[in-house]
Amino acid sequence: MVRAVAAVARERGGPLSLEEIELDDPRDDEILIRMAACGVCHTDAKARDGYGSVVFPIVLGHEGAGTIVEVGRTVRGLVPGDRVLLVSDFCGRCDRCRAGRTSYCEEGPRRTFGAVRPDGSTRARMGSEDIRASFFGQSAFATYALASERQALRVGDDVPLQLFAATTCGMVTGVGAVLQVLPVGPGRSLAVMGTGTVGLAAVMAARAAGASTIVAVDKNGARLEHARALGATHLVDTDFTPDLAHTLRAISDGGCDAILDTTGSGELQLAAVAALAVLGQLGVAGGGGEPGVPLGSLMVGGKSVRGIIQGDSSGTLGLQRLLKLHEAGSFPFERLVRHYPFEKVNEAIEDSLRGDTVKPVLLFPGG
Ligand SMILES: [Zn+2]
Ligand SMILES: [Zn+2]
Known part of the structure; x- marks a missing residue:
């Protein structure tokens, strides 16, 4: 004992x-x-x-x-x-x-x-x-x-x-969501809803993956500034954005290839689906709220929604990937x-x- x-x-x-x-x-x-x-x-x-x-x-x-x-x-x-x-x-x-x-x-x-x-x-x-x-x-x-x-x-x-x-749960989730699950890569666009630990880790990973448009969405100005310093190319403060879907489509030139929601807000998830590009994917890494996404809205444009736990990590592999990113100066x-x-x-x-x-x-x- x-x-x-x-x-x-x-x-x-x-x-x-x-x-x-x-x-x-x-x-x-x-x-x-x-x-x-x-x-x-x-x-x-x-x-x-x-x-x-x-x-x-x-x-x-x-x-x-x-x-x-x-x-x-x-x-x-x-x-x-x-x-x-x-x-x-x-x-x-x-x-x-x-x-x-x-x-x-x-x-x-x-x-x-x-x-x-x-x-x-x-x-x-x-x-x-x-x-x-x-x-x-x-x-x-x-x-x-x-x-x-x-x-x-x-x-x-x-x-x-x-x-x-600091890295073994939320940060592994953000990194894995971007590098393992969502279609993020050179020239692609990603919006991240919520810039806490998971969201900011996703921003860093998207930059490392070569995404050209990285949009951080939050209502906390200090966190948005963190996102900018870590690689976000655009900041969206939801308190000053009456039509979030429209704003995201405008920034991403027609729609985001990928969006990661870390907030669990049904309202933000609805806006996210509307802001996806054709064949775009919404990753949900925060418990879903109301109102839910009407699934019929996914059909036109072939959009998909994917729940993500621990960034799809396998054992400690996600953490090992994060450590390598850090070693390379990208995290x-x-x-x-x-x-x-x-x-x-x-x-x-x-x-x-x-x-x-x-x-x-x-x-x-x-x-
Ligand atoms: Zn955790
Ligand atoms: Zn098992």
């Missing part, structure tokens, strides 16, 4: 409280990590507010980075002392995982929001109280966390964990990161929800 200090969510919508929990020793296929840093993602706030199948008390956090201190008996590829970045969990056995589509793993919902092991057990407790501690297979808002070997990407000493903890995400000490986790979440901080990263003592 390992004692850890964790940010525990005890009730829907309530603040996280720092408490000492008892974490199991690693099972045969698990690794124990001492956390150095963990990014804060909007999905943490959603879960805190009771989204999906979340059961309280639970430890959130799903962008963990740290050093392995112990490995289970069947772990072969990792040893104590390895520095790792963690992606979300998948089973590795189902048809989708075997086909390399791990972000659509059949056990995905249980291993992410369910926050229990596949056998239904919890990884942590406090006295007699069970604490759910495998949120996205990691629950990394804690000084120590358990994860599976599959989730861990070992990185060299030249990769600062305090920075790269300057550092300027989006703001660090917070672990005990300021609630402040970090609220700053991110208000849009004051694009990407908060929590730092752990001694990490």
